[in-house]
Amino acid sequence: MTQIKGCRFARLALSAAAFALAAGAAGAQTADVTFSRDVAPILQRSCEGCHRPGEMGPMSLTTYEEVRPWARAIRGKVVERSMPPWHLDKTVGIQDFENDNSLSDAEIDTIARWVDAGAPRGNPADLPPSIDWPEEDVWRLADRYGREPDLVVSSDPWTQTAEGQDQWWQPILETGLTEDRWVTGIEVRPSERRITHHSVVYLQQEEQPGDHEAAVDVPGRGSYLTEFAVGKIGDVFRENTGKLMKAGSRIAFDNHYHSVGEELVDSTAVGIWFHPKGYVPKYRVYGGALGVRQAMDTLDIPPGKVTVHHAYVPLALPARLENYQPHMHIRGKAMSMEAIYPDGRVEMLNHVANFDFNWHVNYVYTDDSAPVLPAGTVIHLTAWHDNTEANRANPDHTQWVGWGQRSYDDMYHAHVNITYLTDDDYEQIVADRRAGRTDD
Secondary structure, rough: OOHHHHHHHHHHHHHHHHHHHHHHHHHHHHHOHHHHHHHHHHHHHOOOOOOOOOOOOOOOOOOOOHHHHHHHHHHHHHHOOOOOOOOOOOOOOOOOEEOOOOOOOOHHHHHHHHHHHHOOOOHHHOOOOOOOOOOOOOOOOOHHOOOOEEEEEEOEEEEEOOOOEEEEEEEEOOOOOOOEEEEEEEEEEEEEOOOEEEEEEEEOOOOOOOOOOHHHOOOOEEEEEEEEEEOOOOOEEEOEEEEOOOOOEEHHHHEEEEOOOOOEEEEEEEEEOOOOOOOOOOOEEEEEEEEEOOOHHHHOOOOEEEEEEEEEEEOOOOEEEEEEEEEOOOEEEEEEEEOOOOOOOOEEEEEEEEOOHHHOOEEEEEEOOOOOOOOEEEEEEEEEOOOOOOOOOOOOOOOOOEEOOOOOOEEEEEEEEEOOHHHHHHHHHHHHHHHHHHHH
């Protein structure tokens, strides 16, 4: 009996020791994750763009001292994938984007393990060099092009009262161009971001017979040029492409303001970089608010309902889609963009499963991932709106909602830059891509 007790005690002791070793190893593995070496690089790449002094993030996350009090909150946001804002469904459609700032599964695991280990600082010598972020009053694209904008057009000042309803300021200004110029990049810079929800910029100019109908796509406003919104400052166009601004053209602003508790004044500037004089790119890029006309005619959201609406946009010519930016208001729930090919085949291009009106994410395709579509393809947009009590952003689920510009109204469309191709160019791009996949 004594021997049995001794053996049982020995087995228990060995089990306890093994458990302690395993727990210690796990703890050491978790504790091995530090802010300086592992977490800071992730925050620099995907978070500091908004979470730094002067930007729209509610707190700065550029140093350990700034990050440490928010560690638990950061863990929750990244694990649920609400931050950084990247609302694209990663299980379907195209997944290669030039501006993808979303976190990988490994990065999310790193942040979670760091917080679970007590958010250790680690060795400060392991910190990556700090980023020299630009000031608010500089043009972000100046570094890319090596110069200030070639043309700046600024809206007349607007004073937003401390309290009151949303307001729109829609001035139209001359560009002053005396000759046609090709645009390679555009940036929109409000002087007072605190009151600027977004600024859509349209181009008004005379189009010649043969110019594609997408050159004028918003009745009474003109063709979509670019936009500022939370998460977007403008557009950069690919090599050998550009938007055409003609002599005598005009810029039409559509600035949406909201009150923030104090009277503030904004003047929104558009900075434009041109290709060199005399240079004509091979392709002209057209900006489209795809689906907006159908939404204006058909949007109907009854009280207490989740609704689904569809828009169909045919492509008269072969085309390359450069980006996908869904737009809805606070009842917006999700939006997909599909291609219906002339042979009847349907391809899901992208689906934004968790649309968030607080962020206007522009998903910019890479050179190799941008969808190239034959003439006769129909772009199919599907928009879901949630006008139920379950939608926490919904101000009143008992109200009928139709198309309108106020945030409490709703709408749907997709901002998409379209490059039209010749038949020969379309066939060549398709052949090159097939050859590239074969070589891989």
